[in-house]
Amino acid sequence: MKKILKLGIVGGGPGSWIGNIHRIASRIDGKYKICAGSFSRNLKISNTFGASLNLEKNRCYSNYKTMANTEFKRDDGIDIVAIMTPPGSHQIIAEYFIKKNFHVISDKPFAATYTQAKKLYSTIKKNKKIIYGLTHNYSAYPMVRMAKKLVRDKKIGDVEFVNVEYVQDWSKGIVVNKKNSKKIFRWKLDKKIVGTSAVLNEIGTHAYHLANYISGLKGNSLFADMKKYNKNINLDNNAQVLLNYENGAKGLLWTCISARGGNYGLRIRIFGSKGSLEWVQNDPNYLKLNPAKGAVKILEKAFHEADFSKNFARVKPGHPEGYVDAFANIYSEVADHINSKNKKKEYYYPTAYEGLLTAKFIQTCVDSSRQKKWLKF
């Protein structure tokens, strides 16, 4: 019988939308039990929130260090921690738990800065006992996995162009000024918390990760044009990036947090020598396969030629699955990896190395935009 992993949570308390997604996703396949948490740095809030999840009071903490130390000493202590605090603390929290040999699932970005990312990556690499998974959740949709396989199987030939965009409108149409900006953007205005770049760390990171994930390619040089909200609001809200990939393919990435009407617009198109693929997050159960010649095919999740995507689906074809299900795939795969004795099995969840590459990409974008020149990375 497979072990149900005892899960501890840091962050994701009252007001955190993503915290709820993590908790649901962790429970979908019955591979985890939430046993402890530090949901806020305020003990009263953490206790009340923990009680709403039926946690024992002595397993609710306001400090992640106390949580790691206490859980480490308990016979029934947690096996794994899930981190969903704002970016500035991802590295220090993850490292603290890793040093005590707890497995980690962390939300993105991998770390707030490239310097932090290198440190964290090195800590992860040194510890052979732990598994680390990063919730770049878009890469876990069944039809994204299908797209990855089609590219890998050369169904679209050699990749020549990668176009990806992820745009949102964080102010939901409200005109932002200095006065209301704090309420709208909160910690995203604080460099120490949001890290190298607000738009890139928060959503551009997903776009770049997805492009690499499906194409199987790494970028090696780029030119970025970034923009700040305005002279009163020190938050970069837009990035347009030209990319060269290692095989000579050309890439284009657009990410923006003030695209009016931009409603979670994540879309990707990959063009190869034999055809192209197109996937849009708002319609995630379908993948367009456009052959170089002939009619376009709409592949459907878990159906006919998209049979491979069944491996990442829970319900039958024709029944939609979405964001939470994709998130749950990462939780599920990390649990399987922890419980597996088969060291050769391939897993699809996003890794620390992928996180390191996105952190390097983000730093290079900021440098390129400042210097107004192409940079290798």
Ligand SMILES: NC(=O)c1ccc[n+]([C@@H]2O[C@H](COP(=O)([O-])OP(=O)(O)OC[C@H]3O[C@@H](n4cnc5c(N)ncnc54)[C@H](O)[C@@H]3O)[C@@H](O)[C@H]2O)c1
């Ligand atoms: N994968 C995704 O699709 C996705 C979506 C949204 C947010 N996120 C990521 O999730 C993270 C959190 O974002 P958010 O929007 O939920 O932020 P938030 O500010 O809404 O919530 C953060 C929560 O963490 C708690 N917290 C902060 N520091 C803590 C600490 N040291 N110890 C214990 N609790 C602490 C706060 O009390 C709060 O409840 C960010 O890294 C963000 O990029 C990911």
